[in-house]
Amino acid sequence: MAAPLGLPSLDVPTPIPPVAPRAASATDRDTALALDIFRYTPVPTIVLDPSLLVVDVSDSYCRVSAVLDREQLLGCHLDAFCEKVTLPGLASSRNAIQLARDTARPHQSLVAHDGRTWSLRTVPIFSHGTLRCFLMELQDATEAHRRQLELEERMYSNETFRILVETVKDYAIFMLDPQGNVATWNAGAQAFKGYTKEEIIGKHFSSFYSQKDRDDGKPERELRDALRDGRVEDEGWRHRKDGSRFWANVVITTVYKGDVLLGYSKVTRDLTERKQAESELIAAYEESSKLKSEFLANMSHEIRTPMHGMLSALTLLLDTHLNPEQLELARVIEESGEVLLQVINDILDYSKLASGSFSISHDIISVPDIVQSVFRAQQKSCHVHLESNLDPQLPKAAEGDSLRYRQIVQNLLSNAVKFTETGYVRISATLQLEDAEAFTILTEVVDSGIGIPASASGSLFTPFTQFDNSATKKYKGTGLGLSICKSLAELMGGNIGFRPNPEGVGSIFWFTAKLKKVKQIAQLEVLQEKLEKLSCPSPKMPLREIELAAVDKRVLLAEDNPINQKVMLKTLARLGFNKVDLASDGREAVRLSMHTTPPYDLILMDINMPILDGVQATREIRKAGLHIPIIAMTANALKGQKESYIAKGMTAYIAKPVDRNLFVKLLLNCLKREEPG
Amino acid sequence: MAIPGASDSIDAATFEQILEMDEDEEEREFSKSIVYDFFSQAESTFVKMDTNLEQRDLKTLSELGHFLKGSSATLGLTKVKDSCEKIQHYGQKKDDTGTNDITEEEGLSKLKTTIEQAKAEFHDVEKVLRKFYND
Numbered sequence: 001m002a003a004p005l006g007l008p009s010l011d012v013p014t015p016i017p018p019v020a021p022r023a024a025s026a027t028d029r030d031t032a033l034a035l036d037i038f039r040y041t042p043v044p045t046i047v048l049d050p051s052l053l054v055v056d057v058s059d060s061y062c063r064v065s066a067v068l069d070r071e072q073l074l075g076c077h078l079d080a081f082c083e084k085v086t087l088p089g090l091a092s093s094r095n096a097i098q099l100a101r102d103t104a105r106p107h108q109s110l111v112a113h114d115g116r117t118w119s120l121r122t123v124p125i126f127s128h129g130t131l132r133c134f135l136m137e138l139q140d141a142t143e144a145h146r147r148q149l150e151l152e153e154r155m156y157s158n159e160t161f162r163i164l165v166e167t168v169k170d171y172a173i174f175m176l177d178p179q180g181n182v183a184t185w186n187a188g189a190q191a192f193k194g195y196t197k198e199e200i201i202g203k204h205f206s207s208f209y210s211q212k213d214r215d216d217g218k219p220e221r222e223l224r225d226a227l228r229d230g231r232v233e234d235e236g237w238r239h240r241k242d243g244s245r246f247w248a249n250v251v252i253t254t255v256y257k258g259d260v261l262l263g264y265s266k267v268t269r270d271l272t273e274r275k276q277a278e279s280e281l282i283a284a285y286e287e288s289s290k291l292k293s294e295f296l297a298n299m300s301h302e303i304r305t306p307m308h309g310m311l312s313a314l315t316l317l318l319d320t321h322l323n324p325e326q327l328e329l330a331r332v333i334e335e336s337g338e339v340l341l342q343v344i345n346d347i348l349d350y351s352k353l354a355s356g357s358f359s360i361s362h363d364i365i366s367v368p369d370i371v372q373s374v375f376r377a378q379q380k381s382c383h384v385h386l387e388s389n390l391d392p393q394l395p396k397a398a399e400g401d402s403l404r405y406r407q408i409v410q411n412l413l414s415n416a417v418k419f420t421e422t423g424y425v426r427i428s429a430t431l432q433l434e435d436a437e438a439f440t441i442l443t444e445v446v447d448s449g450i451g452i453p454a455s456a457s458g459s460l461f462t463p464f465t466q467f468d469n470s471a472t473k474k475y476k477g478t479g480l481g482l483s484i485c486k487s488l489a490e491l492m493g494g495n496i497g498f499r500p501n502p503e504g505v506g507s508i509f510w511f512t513a514k515l516k517k518v519k520q521i522a523q524l525e526v527l528q529e530k531l532e533k534l535s536c537p538s539p540k541m542p543l544r545e546i547e548l549a550a551v552d553k554r555v556l557l558a559e560d561n562p563i564n565q566k567v568m569l570k571t572l573a574r575l576g577f578n579k580v581d582l583a584s585d586g587r588e589a590v591r592l593s594m595h596t597t598p599p600y601d602l603i604l605m606d607i608n609m610p611i612l613d614g615v616q617a618t619r620e621i622r623k624a625g626l627h628i629p630i631i632a633m634t635a636n637a638l639k640g641q642k643e644s645y646i647a648k649g650m651t652a653y654i655a656k657p658v659d660r661n662l663f664v665k666l667l668l669n670c671l672k673r674e675e676p677g
Numbered sequence: 678m679a680i681p682g683a684s685d686s687i688d689a690a691t692f693e694q695i696l697e698m699d700e701d702e703e704e705r706e707f708s709k710s711i712v713y714d715f716f717s718q719a720e721s722t723f724v725k726m727d728t729n730l731e732q733r734d735l736k737t738l739s740e741l742g743h744f745l746k747g748s749s750a751t752l753g754l755t756k757v758k759d760s761c762e763k764i765q766h767y768g769q770k771k772d773d774t775g776t777n778d779i780t781e782e783e784g785l786s787k788l789k790t791t792i793e794q795a796k797a798e799f800h801d802v803e804k805v806l807r808k809f810y811n812d
Contacts, residue, residue: 563715563748570698570707608743635743635750635758656750657691 044087044138050131052078052097064138087113087138088120096122097134110141117145172268176252178261180205180223192270194241205266208238210245226252226264238268247275293355300348307344311337312578319596346480350463353487360401360491363544364518367441368394370402371429374409384420384448389428395439398515400492403544405513408485408496409443412509415481416447420506423448438516440494448506452498460498461486489513543575546664549671550576553601557582558589558617559633560609564656568604568633571660575667586612590620593628600628602670605650607634615648622649629670633658686802691753709810715748719757719799726764726792735781738788739768745795754802760795764788 035056038047044061048054054076062070065085073081078097082090092111100107100122107122119141125132165173165186172189174182181204185197193200193208200207206219213219213236225232231253238248249269255262314337318330352358368390375388409427416425426446433440452460463483482496489496493514501508555577559565565582572580581596583589586609593600603621607614618630632645635656642653652666695712699705722745729737742764749758766775767784779787 561718561744561747561751563711563718564751566711566714567695567698567751571694574698606747608740608747635746635762656747657688657694657753658751659690660694 046081046136048078048097048134048136050133052134054078054081055133061138064140087111087118088136089113092120093122093136096120096136100124100134101131110145116140116142118142119144170269172266174266175255175262176205176223176264176266178263180219180264183263189268192240192246193238193268199241208268210237210239222250222252223264226254227261230254235271246270246272290355293351296351297348297355300344300351304341304344304348307337307341308578311341315579346484349484350480350487353484353491354463358487358491360404360488361544362399362516363402364397365400365402365405365515366396367398367400367405367429367443367515368396370406371409371427371443374406374413375427378410378413378417382417382425384417384422385424386417387424387426389426391428391430393431394429394441395431395515395517397518398439398441399518400513400515403548404488404492408488408511408513409445411481411485412443412445412511416445416449416507416509420447420449423506425449432512436517438493438514440512440514442510442512444508444510446501446506446508448501448503451500451505451507457498461496485511543664546668547576549668550578552579553577553671554579554596554598555581556589556592556596556600556603558584558586558603558609558614559606560584561606564606568658571658571663575664585609586614586617589614589617590624593621593626594624599626602667603628603630605630605632607632607645615645615650618649631666631670686754686756686798686805688753688755691751695752705810712752712806712810715752715754716803718748719745719803723792723796723799730785730788730792733781733785735768735770735784735788737768739765742766742768754799756798757795757802760791760798763791764795767791 038045038056038058040060041058042060043058044064045056045058046054046061047056054073057067057070057073059070061067062073065087067073067085073084076084078093079090082088082093088096088111092109096107096109101124104124104126106124109120109122111118111120117140119139121135121137121139123135123137125135165184167187169188169191172193173186174189175184177183181202182200185195185200189200190196204219206214209219222232222234231251233252234250236248236250237245238250239245247270249271251267253265253267255265311334314330314334318327318334322330349358371388371390375386379386413425413427424447427444428446429441429443431439432442461482463480486496489511494512496511497509499508499510500506555572557565557568557572557580559568559582565584569580569582581592581600583592589603589605589609590612593603605614605618609617612620614632614634618632621628621630629651630649632650632653633656634645634653645653651670654663654666695708696705699707722741726738726741729741742761746758746761746765749761762775763773766773767779767787769775770779770781770784771777772779773787
């Protein structure tokens with residue numbers, strides 16, 4: 001062991017004396033300074049000579065390596081030294097010295113001890129090419145090392161995310177700055193939005209929205225919502241660079257650093273395929289539903305035609321001389337046939353409504369007239385007390401479909417009567433609302449009948465449901481009536497509904513309809529009067545009216561020419577007359593009109609006929625006390641003849657060839673005249 | 678629908694009414710049956726007219742004229758209808774407007790030419806109609 005306080009003598013030309021504060025020479029002073037530096041440097045330091053004997057250690061080193069007795073370390077060989085101290089370890093020290101010597105450069109390494117990390121700097125010191133000593137400096141690098149590790153870790157995860165975001169193709173993931181300008185762009189975004197990074201960075205993200213969305217301020221609204229809620233999600237159309245669009249799911253999330261808004265992340269998913277699959281599914285469903293309805297409509301139509309044939313034949317059969325038993329059976333067939341026909345008509349209406357091929361007409365209608373007429377018809381066959389109450393404010397004329405309005409009223413009223421054994425049925429129509437364009441009319445049917453159980457009231461207007469589904473069904477029907485009424489009311493811009501009768505028993509069914517006001521009604525009335533004077537009917541209305549008026553009317557056609565018979569029969573059938581009898585001469589016409597019960601509602605009489613002409617036949621019919629309207633038909637288009645026929649007892653006259661519009665007008669006049677009121 | 682080549686012999690509006698009664702615009706079953714019935718009715722009426730002309734039966738000729746007038750009017754066959762009306766008047770020994778009296782001889786000679794004229798007019802319109810029904 002060398003002198004405890006001196007430096008090793010190895011290659012040192014002049015032994016450096018121990019600390020000698022008293023030394024006066026320059027060399028002494030330098031040596032003393034060098035010793036002081038090593039001894040008092042705050043950087044824990046070990047000085048080794050080239051043979052690895054410890055020459056000096058700093059006080060600071062002693063503190064960090066918990067050495068109590070500094071003196072015992074001096075002069076030790078590195079190997080022995082390392083056994084006595086905690087830092088640095090032998091292996092790392094040797095390794096460090098080796099590297100420093102070989103490279104002749106300072107070497108830095110990290111050593112760990114007791115949960116802390118130390119930086120070990122080994123500096124080889126040469127003088128004139130000869131190695132003089134090694135300086136080993138320790139520095140506590142725990143904090144720096146931890147930071148370094150953290151940094152590395154963060155870099156690693158950032159890199160991972162960066163790779164993820166950049167390579168993901170099915171999503172467009174990018175950042176927006178706080179103003180909404182695009183700040184980053186990934187491969188997916190480029191792939192399905194079509195913009196390259198250079199084109200889009202810095203542009204506002206509203207470029208992806210449609211013009212309409214932009215006009216509505218949707219992009220700005222989304223950013224506002226995201227700011228407020230932290231996140232906003234939306235599905236809608238977005239546009240590509242080439243103008244094509246795709247159905248997108250978009251999530252915008254705010255990104256903060258501390259309290260500073262960095263911007264927004266925006267994730268867009270292309271849902272076009274899903275959307276397409278959805279709409280294909282819906283389309284397929286609608287198609288099949290439409291086919292079903294069309295099939296129903298076709299079937300009903302096909303069934304109805306032979307049904308009409310059967311019922312007409314049955315009507316003729318009823319007119320023959322049947323014995324009471326046969327008559328009873330025939331009546332049963334007739335009644336069942338009527339019910340069946342109603343069922344078929346309901347299904348036909350329903351399937352037309354369901355397939356959307358049902359349209360309502362826009363004629364001029366009068367709600368009070370319709371309600372009155374249904375009311376009167378029902379009154380004839382009614383066992384309960386019937387009341388009607390019409391708001392005097394109801395418009396006399398409005399635009400609507402009288403046939404369909406009538407159908408709803410009829411249905412509600414006949415339902416009420418059907419389900420009411422005792423008490424009353426009241427119908428009322430009131431003007432609910434009137435604006436510049438339209439009237440809203442409320443029609444209510446109140447009854448004291450069996451009422452509707454609360455459990456059934458929800459499905460009242462659902463097709464094919466009836467609240468009495470028991471096997472011993474007391475009330476007939478398809479369960480379609482109310483659902484048809486609902487669709488019809490909706491087609492008329494209104495609603496339908498039910499509530500229990502507040503008087504305790506029974507029901508209230510109501511519906512509303514929005515009927516457009518008739519423009520310049522005064523002018524129209526004037527025009528209509530003029531038209532009537534010209535006996536030139538407006539084209540649409542009378543046809544509809546005559547179809548209504550023709551129902552169940554019995555007509556006798558007296559005509560000898562088979563061609564004219566055929567044409568007239570066809571004309572009448574097309575106007576809705578399905579009970580037409582034929583006489584080929586005047587004599588037969590007289591016989592039929594006197595012996596048919598109930599009597600005919602109308603006779604169409606040709607003038608020139610064999611055996612007995614039209615004028616003579618008319619005279620005989622009138623002589624028998626029958627006041628049926630008789631319309632003369634002739635090709636004798638001579639002036640004054642019309643008056644002469646009317647003088648001879650005929651009601652009206654029409655020239656051959658029969659002009660259909662004129663004929664309709666004439667028929668309406670004659671049939672109305674016959675109906676009282 | 679206008680019937681080609683028949684603007685003066687067929688009244689379009691009247692014939693249109695008949696066509697409207699067809700359920701199927703391709704088949705035209707109803708109007709075709711009416712028109713073809715009329716063809717046979719006209720032929721048989723003309724045969725009867727010839728017989729009665731020989732027998733100088735003016736009253737029957739007048740009735741036949743009226744009879745054919747009715748159906749031709751219904752179909753809107755104007756020319757045939759007008760000639761038939763004349764036959765009706767001549768048979769009643771009246772002039773073509775039906776206002777002034779004429780002699781039986783005048784009537785017979787006018788009937789002879791008018792029946793021939795009616796036949797010619799009928800055959801003209803028959804050709805047009807057969808063509809219309811692709812016969």
